[in-house]
Amino acid sequence: MSNxxxxxxxxxxxxxxxxxxTHTYPDGDALGSQLAxxxxxxxxxxxxxxxxxxxxxxxxxxxxxxxxxxxxxPDPGSFSCAxxxxxxxxxxxxxxxxxxxxxxxxxxxxxxxxxxPFGDFQWVDPGRSATGEMVYDLALALGGEIDYExxxxxxxxxxxxxxxFKYASTTAKTLAVAADLVxxxxxxxxxxxxxxxxxxxxxxxxxxxxxxxxxxHSDGRVALIWATREMFTxxxxxxxxxxxxxxxxxxxxxxxxxxxIKESRDxxxxxxxxxxxxxxxxxxxxxxxxxxxxxxxxxxxxKGIGVEKIRAELLVRLEALLESC
Amino acid sequence: MSNxxxxxxxxxxxxxxxxxxTHTYPDGDALGSQLAxxxxxxxxxxxxxxxxxxxxxxxxxxxxxxxxxxxxxPDPGSFSCAxxxxxxxxxxxxxxxxxxxxxxxxxxxxxxxxxxPFGDFQWVDPGRSATGEMVYDLALALGGEIDYExxxxxxxxxxxxxxxFKYASTTAKTLAVAADLVxxxxxxxxxxxxxxxxxxxxxxxxxxxxxxxxxxHSDGRVALIWATREMFTxxxxxxxxxxxxxxxxxxxxxxxxxxxIKESRDxxxxxxxxxxxxxxxxxxxxxxxxxxxxxxxxxxxxKGIGVEKIRAELLVRLEALLESC
Numbered sequence: 001m002s003n004x005x006x007x008x009x010x011x012x013x014x015x016x017x018x019x020x021x022t023h024t025y026p027d028g029d030a031l032g033s034q035l036a037x038x039x040x041x042x043x044x045x046x047x048x049x050x051x052x053x054x055x056x057x058x059x060x061x062x063x064x065x066x067x068x069x070x071x072x073x074p075d076p077g078s079f080s081c082a083x084x085x086x087x088x089x090x091x092x093x094x095x096x097x098x099x100x101x102x103x104x105x106x107x108x109x110x111x112x113x114x115x116x117p118f119g120d121f122q123w124v125d126p127g128r129s130a131t132g133e134m135v136y137d138l139a140l141a142l143g144g145e146i147d148y149e150x151x152x153x154x155x156x157x158x159x160x161x162x163x164x165f166k167y168a169s170t171t172a173k174t175l176a177v178a179a180d181l182v183x184x185x186x187x188x189x190x191x192x193x194x195x196x197x198x199x200x201x202x203x204x205x206x207x208x209x210x211x212x213x214x215x216x217h218s219d220g221r222v223a224l225i226w227a228t229r230e231m232f233t234x235x236x237x238x239x240x241x242x243x244x245x246x247x248x249x250x251x252x253x254x255x256x257x258x259x260x261i262k263e264s265r266d267x268x269x270x271x272x273x274x275x276x277x278x279x280x281x282x283x284x285x286x287x288x289x290x291x292x293x294x295x296x297x298x299x300x301x302x303k304g305i306g307v308e309k310i311r312a313e314l315l316v317r318l319e320a321l322l323e324s325c
Numbered sequence: 326m327s328n329x330x331x332x333x334x335x336x337x338x339x340x341x342x343x344x345x346x347t348h349t350y351p352d353g354d355a356l357g358s359q360l361a362x363x364x365x366x367x368x369x370x371x372x373x374x375x376x377x378x379x380x381x382x383x384x385x386x387x388x389x390x391x392x393x394x395x396x397x398x399p400d401p402g403s404f405s406c407a408x409x410x411x412x413x414x415x416x417x418x419x420x421x422x423x424x425x426x427x428x429x430x431x432x433x434x435x436x437x438x439x440x441x442p443f444g445d446f447q448w449v450d451p452g453r454s455a456t457g458e459m460v461y462d463l464a465l466a467l468g469g470e471i472d473y474e475x476x477x478x479x480x481x482x483x484x485x486x487x488x489x490f491k492y493a494s495t496t497a498k499t500l501a502v503a504a505d506l507v508x509x510x511x512x513x514x515x516x517x518x519x520x521x522x523x524x525x526x527x528x529x530x531x532x533x534x535x536x537x538x539x540x541x542h543s544d545g546r547v548a549l550i551w552a553t554r555e556m557f558t559x560x561x562x563x564x565x566x567x568x569x570x571x572x573x574x575x576x577x578x579x580x581x582x583x584x585x586i587k588e589s590r591d592x593x594x595x596x597x598x599x600x601x602x603x604x605x606x607x608x609x610x611x612x613x614x615x616x617x618x619x620x621x622x623x624x625x626x627x628k629g630i631g632v633e634k635i636r637a638e639l640l641v642r643l644e645a646l647l648e649s650c
Contacts, residue, residue, distance in 0.1 A: 164488075166489050166521065167513075171507065172508035173504075175513075178500045179504060187493070188495040197578065204574070205536075207536060211533040248524070250522070253524070254526075
C-alpha cells in the first residue's frame with residue numbers, strides 16, 4: 001500500500017483553481033471520490049470545478065454535492081491543475097478527453113490493476129479497495145477537512161466498490177477508514193439503503209424472468225443466465241437494471257464459472273463472466289472474444305452474431321476451461 | 326456503549342473449568358461468539374466445555390473449532406462457572422436450561438434490546454451490533470489472546486449480525502473491531518463467501534417461484550410474497566431455504582411494509598414482516614396475531630387457519646397501519 005506522492009500533494013496545495021474529473025458512466029467510487037476530493041479542496045480555500053459528461057443517474061443522485069457537477073468544460077488554460085479519480089484509461093475520460101488532458105499538470109489517482117498510465121503525475125495503487133480509500137489518505141496528507149458530506153461520499157465510495165466489505169479487495173485499512181468515516185457522522189444503514197435497497201417492482205419481475213433462464217452445465221460447475229430484449233420490453237426495464245444479477249448463479253456453492261448473456265439494443269450482445277478462486281481465469285476467455293477484465297470478473301461485447309451461436313461457443317470454451325483446471 | 330463489568334472479568338480470570346452455551350438454533354453471532362470466547366479462555370489456561378443442544382448446521386460448519394461442540398451436559402457441579410453468549414431469554418438455552426442455570430456463578434453476555442435478565446452476572450449492551458463485538462472487548466479485558474481462529478469466529482459474528490455492516494446497528498466501533506480482526510489475518514471475502522454464497526440451484530428455483538407470487542398493494546407501499554408447501558416440494562427445498570427472501574420486496578424503493586407468508590409442515594403458517602424507518606411498527610401488527618419482534622422486523626405463527634384467511638386479515642391490518650402513519 002503506497003502513500004500519496006509528495007509531488008501530488010505539493011501541486012494541489014499550490015493550486016488555485018482545480019478541475020476534477022472521473023470516468024464516464026461513473027459508479028459510486030468514481031462519484032464519491034470526485035465529490036469528496038472537491039469538498040476537501042474547498043476546505044483548503046481552492047476553487048473547484050466538478051466536470052461530468054452526463055448528469056448523475058438516479059442510482060447516485062443522493063450523494064451530497066452532486067448537483068454541483070457541470071457537463072460543459074471551460075477553457076483548459078483557466079485551471080491550475082486537473083485531477084482524474086478512479087479512471088483507469090484516458091479513453092474513459094469521455095468526449096472531452098483531449099481538452100481535459102490539455103490542463104497542466106494533469107494528476108491521476110486510481111486503484112485499478114489494469115491501469116494505462118496518462119497525465120503528468122500518477123498515483124496508482126491496486127492494493128486499495130477503492131479510489132475513495134486513496135482520496136481519504138490524500139485528504140489527510142493535504143491537511144484538508146473531511147466533514148460530514150465528504151465522509152458520506154467517501155463511505156459510499158468504499159461500500160460500493162467492495163460490495164459492502166465483502167470483496168477480496170477489503171483490507172484492515174479499508175475497514176479502519178470506514179470506522180473513521182462513521183465516527184464523523186455517516187450512518188452505514190443509510191448509505192447501504194441508498195445503494196442496495198434500490199430495486200423497482202419492474203426489476204423484481206425482470207429478476208424472476210432471468211432466473212427462469214438458468215442453465216446448469218458441467219455437473220453444476222457452470223451456470224448461465226440470459227436477459228433477452230423481449231424480457232426488458234415485457235417488464236419495462238433496461239439492461240442497467242440487471243446490475244448484480246450475475247451474482248445469483250455465482251453464489252451457488254458448486255458453481256465455478258457463471259455467465260450472463262444480455263441482449264442490448266442494436267443487436268449488441270454483452271456477456272459477463274465470473275469465476276471463483278485462483279484457478280479459473282475468465283479474463284482469458286473474455287480475451288478470446290475480444291473482451292477483457294480480471295481473473296474473476298470479465299466480459300465482452302459482440303455485434304451482428306446470433307445469441308444462440310455465442311451461447312454455444314461460450315459453453316464449449318467454459319467447459320474446456322474447467323477441464324484444464 | 327458499556328465496558329465488560331469488572332466482576333465478570335474477575336470471575337472468569339479466577340475460573341478453572343468454564344462451560345460456554347448459547348441459544349438454540351444458533352446463528353453466526355451465537356456460534357462465533359461462543360467458539361471465540363472458548364479459544365480466548367483456553368489461551369489463558371482455562372479448561373473449556375462448549376455445549377450445544379444440536380449439531381452445527383451446514384451453514385456454520387466452516388467455523389474453526391465447531392467440531393468441539395458437545396451435546397451432552399456433564400454434572401453442573403463440575404464447572405467453576407458458565408457463560409451464555411447472545412441468548413436473550415433463558416428459555417432459549419434449550420432443554421438443558423435448568424441444569425445449565427444450576428452452574429454457579431452463571432454469567433450472561435448479550436446485545437439484544439428485548440433482553441430478559443437471568444443468571445448471576447449480566448452484561449447486556451443493546452448498543453452493540455453483535456455479541457461478538459462484546460466478546461472482543463471481553464477478550465482484551467481478560468488479557469487473552471485473539472489468535473487467527475478466534476478472530477475468524479468473531480469476524481463471522483460481526484458480519485452475520487450486521488448483514489455485512491449494512492444494518493443500523495453498525496457503529497464506528499463495529500468497523501474498528503472488524504479492522505483489527507482483519508489485521509490478525511481474517512480474509513473478509515472468505516467469510517462473506519461462506520456466509521452469503523451458500524445458495525443451491527434448488528434455492529434459486531424456489532426464489533423464482535416466490536418472486537412469481539409477488540403482490541403489490543397500497544400504491545406500492547405494501548408488498549407481499551408467498552411460499553407454499555407445493556413450492557418447497559416442487560423445488561426440493563425446505564422453509565429454512567427462504568432466509569433473506571423477505572429482503573426482495575423490502576428492497577423496493579416505494580415499499581414501506583413487506584410481508585412473507587410461508588406454509589410450513591403440519592399446517593403451520595409463519596409470517597415475516599419488515600418495515601422501513603421509524604413510522605411503521607410491524608411489531609404491533611405481529612402482536613395482534615400473537616407474535617412479536619422489533620419495530621422494523623417482526624413475525625408470527627398460526628395453526629389451523631387457512632392461508633387465504635390470514636392473507637386477507639393481514640392486508641386489512643397493514644393497509645390500516647399505513648393509513649394511520
